[in-house]
Amino acid sequence: MQKTIIEVKDLRKDYHVGEVTVHALRKINMQIQEGDFAAIMGTSGSGKSTMLNILGCLDKPTDGTYLLDGVNMADMNKNQLAQLRNSKLGFIFQSYNLLPRTTALENVELPLYYNSKVKSKERKEKAMYALEQVGLADRFHHMPNQLSGGQQQRVAIARSLVNDPVVILADEATGNLDTRTSYEIMELFQKLNDEGKTIAFVTHEEDIARFMKRNIVFRDGLIKTEMTVDKRHNATQLIAELPHESDIDF
Amino acid sequence: MNYINLTKIAINALKRNKFRAILTMLGIIIGVGSVIGMLSIGEGSKKNIQDEISSMGSNMIFVMPGSQRRGGVMMGNSDSKSLTMKDIEQLEKSSQYLSRISPQVSSSGQAIKGNKNWPTSIYGVNTEYLEIRKYELEDGRIFTDKEISSLGKVCLVGKTVVENIFGESVDPVGQTIRFAGIPLKIIGVLKEKGQNGMGMDQDDLIIAPYTTVQRRILAITHIQAIYASSIDEESTDQAIEEIETVLRSQHKLKEGTSDDFEVRSQAEMVQAFSSVSDMLTMLLGAIAGISLLVGGIGIMNIMFVSVTERTKEIGLRMSVGGSGTDILMQFLIEAVILSIFGGIIGIVFGLLISAVATNALNLPFIVMQNAIILSFLVCTAIGVFFGWYPARKAANLNPIDAIRHE
Ligand SMILES: Nc1ncnc2c1ncn2[C@@H]1O[C@H](COP(=O)(O)OP(=O)(O)O)[C@@H](O)[C@H]1O
Ligand SMILES: [Mg+2]
Numbered sequence: 001m002q003k004t005i006i007e008v009k010d011l012r013k014d015y016h017v018g019e020v021t022v023h024a025l026r027k028i029n030m031q032i033q034e035g036d037f038a039a040i041m042g043t044s045g046s047g048k049s050t051m052l053n054i055l056g057c058l059d060k061p062t063d064g065t066y067l068l069d070g071v072n073m074a075d076m077n078k079n080q081l082a083q084l085r086n087s088k089l090g091f092i093f094q095s096y097n098l099l100p101r102t103t104a105l106e107n108v109e110l111p112l113y114y115n116s117k118v119k120s121k122e123r124k125e126k127a128m129y130a131l132e133q134v135g136l137a138d139r140f141h142h143m144p145n146q147l148s149g150g151q152q153q154r155v156a157i158a159r160s161l162v163n164d165p166v167v168i169l170a171d172e173a174t175g176n177l178d179t180r181t182s183y184e185i186m187e188l189f190q191k192l193n194d195e196g197k198t199i200a201f202v203t204h205e206e207d208i209a210r211f212m213k214r215n216i217v218f219r220d221g222l223i224k225t226e227m228t229v230d231k232r233h234n235a236t237q238l239i240a241e242l243p244h245e246s247d248i249d250f
Numbered sequence: 251m252n253y254i255n256l257t258k259i260a261i262n263a264l265k266r267n268k269f270r271a272i273l274t275m276l277g278i279i280i281g282v283g284s285v286i287g288m289l290s291i292g293e294g295s296k297k298n299i300q301d302e303i304s305s306m307g308s309n310m311i312f313v314m315p316g317s318q319r320r321g322g323v324m325m326g327n328s329d330s331k332s333l334t335m336k337d338i339e340q341l342e343k344s345s346q347y348l349s350r351i352s353p354q355v356s357s358s359g360q361a362i363k364g365n366k367n368w369p370t371s372i373y374g375v376n377t378e379y380l381e382i383r384k385y386e387l388e389d390g391r392i393f394t395d396k397e398i399s400s401l402g403k404v405c406l407v408g409k410t411v412v413e414n415i416f417g418e419s420v421d422p423v424g425q426t427i428r429f430a431g432i433p434l435k436i437i438g439v440l441k442e443k444g445q446n447g448m449g450m451d452q453d454d455l456i457i458a459p460y461t462t463v464q465r466r467i468l469a470i471t472h473i474q475a476i477y478a479s480s481i482d483e484e485s486t487d488q489a490i491e492e493i494e495t496v497l498r499s500q501h502k503l504k505e506g507t508s509d510d511f512e513v514r515s516q517a518e519m520v521q522a523f524s525s526v527s528d529m530l531t532m533l534l535g536a537i538a539g540i541s542l543l544v545g546g547i548g549i550m551n552i553m554f555v556s557v558t559e560r561t562k563e564i565g566l567r568m569s570v571g572g573s574g575t576d577i578l579m580q581f582l583i584e585a586v587i588l589s590i591f592g593g594i595i596g597i598v599f600g601l602l603i604s605a606v607a608t609n610a611l612n613l614p615f616i617v618m619q620n621a622i623i624l625s626f627l628v629c630t631a632i633g634v635f636f637g638w639y640p641a642r643k644a645a646n647l648n649p650i651d652a653i654r655h656e
Contacts, residue, residue, distance in 0.1 A: 059648050059650045079573045083573070091570075101267075110570050113259050116252040
């Protein structure tokens with residue numbers, strides 16, 4: 001039987017803005033199994049980011065339970081949550097969120113600094129390995145502003161991988177990228193998933209969602225549908241079918 | 251938590267924001283530097299005045315003729331003839347608190363030798379005068395009691411007079427100079443003493459027996475001033491009182507009438523000048539305090555201005571596993587590094603300012619430990635507080651709120 005990595009029961013999240021209460025999540029029940037590659041979909045404002053932030057322990061639910069790797073997050077104090085984010089979770093943002101004026105390598109090393117089990121010698125090796133996994137080993141010395149958007153997102157992915165988390169959470173990770181670069185990023189995610197990584201990926205784009213194994217569609221803070229993807233896209237294949245850049249006339 | 255890692259994180263963060271780090275340190279440097287500089291200038295000038303006044307004499311008390319009515323008109327005292335040698339004799343006989351007493355009569359005029367002449371002053375005194383005024387003989391001898399009683403045509407000369415009349419090559423002892431038409435044989439040369447607190451050249455003088463100046467030059471019978479030393483510093487007040495009592499009875503002054511002389515002491519002068527220089531120190535201290543404040547506000551500004559950028563950074567660090575404590579420690583370490591480096595540079599800078607300024611102003615160079623410690627602590631406190639305070643606010647946020655901070 002497959003291991004359940006994420007289990008969410010009756011989860012609610014309210015935001016209070018002045019007098020108004022926004023019910024961002026109403027009553028969410030869902031599970032993500034080990035090895036899953038799940039798209040969290042839905043229109044803008046449907047609660048996808050709110051869900052992912054809670055899954056990433058960046059935010060707390062108003063009500064309900066969230067079990068990560070069998071552990072109830074409600075029992076954790078702030079420092080324990082920080083440690084969980086460090087060791088079990090890898091978070092990827094739409095806007096990369098790299099430290100400016102800091103090399104790719106140092107950005108990837110960042111989570112390791114908060115992991116006292118990692119010695120300083122290991123730190124560099126692990127970070128280099130993560131950069132190799134995302135195909136950016138040769139750019140380790142570049143600053144974020146010397147990298148393209150796709151490359152910056154790869155650095156961010158390497159950073160999320162570096163502590164070998166149980167699940168990778170990505171919020172609109174391709175949202176700022178063009179089609180080809182998006183596909184290349186999806187190719188990377190498919191490779192990571194093939195290697196056994198569990199991934200939850202927020203997107204509002206249907207063609208991106210089709211790269212994944214499963215789609216969970218949100219609507220107004222509720223799960224509307226859940227389905228397995230048939231005719232799943234293969235990123236490597238789709239990239240090959242894209243017109244070459246040299247074919248495009250400007 | 252791992253302090254080595256946190257220190258590395260802090261150092262990396264400072265390296266990434268060199269400009270901000272330098273600006274922050276600049277605030278501390280200016281604050282610490284100006285406090286140290288200003289206070290040491292103030293303290294140096296105070297010490298300088300004290301030194302110069304005390305170089306004017308040893309526990310010196312001087313009596314001038316004339317009076318100064320309290321709250322009233324200042325009487326001219328230059329032509330008062332109230333002091334005489336009788337007063338000196340009486341003081342010598344009855345005083346307990348005076349160790350030395352000398353009369354003084356003086357005149358200014360030209361000292362002439364051949365075709366050289368030099369405008370200077372001649373002081374007629376007795377043999378105790380040198381010790382009262384802290385003059386020392388460099389060469390030759392002081393006049394004898396016999397030379398005093400016989401109106402001897404002998405004198406001692408100061409270095410300035412020697413330089414202007416004889417130059418360097420001639421030994422002045424044994425030579426004769428003329429002053430006010432009187433030939434005076436030089437029997438001794440005084441050691442150089444330099445300027446006094448008021449900028450007067452203390453080496454520009456001729457010293458002769460008081461009888462010689464009194465009778466041969468001025469043709470008077472009274473004396474113009476009395477110089478004395480109290481037996482020690484503590485008995486200055488008693489000595490003054492004693493002089494007043496003796497002189498009042500000597501001058502047969504009835505009770506209720508005011509003195510026909512005026513007693514002043516070196517201690518009073520030190521006090522008067524010290525209070526002036528205390529005010530100077532306070533003024534400089536106030537300026538320094540303001541620069542400390544300006545420096546502190548500078549530090550504060552930079553810390554607060556960078557809050558937005560740093561709040562995002564804090565959010566990111568928390569999202570990859572930094573705890574609130576980690577973040578706070580990082581910011582504290584950053585602030586401490588900046589404060590210590592800024593403080594040390596500030597101290598060096600401040601000492602440099604004091605060294606240059608005291609050298610230029612000819613003041614003694616005084617290292618004020620209190621100022622160093624105080625300004626260092628204040629700047630460190632400001633730096634650490636304003637590094638810590640915004641960080642604490644940010645570290646208490648939900649990570650997602652910190653990341654989204656605009
Ligand atoms: N910090 C917040 N304060 C108030 N309302 C919020 C906040 N974050 C999200 N919301 C609201 O919650 C709802 C869900 O937002 P979000 O999860 O960001 O949607 P999605 O990512 O699917 O576009 C929206 O109505 C949004 O306005
Ligand atoms: Mg969103």
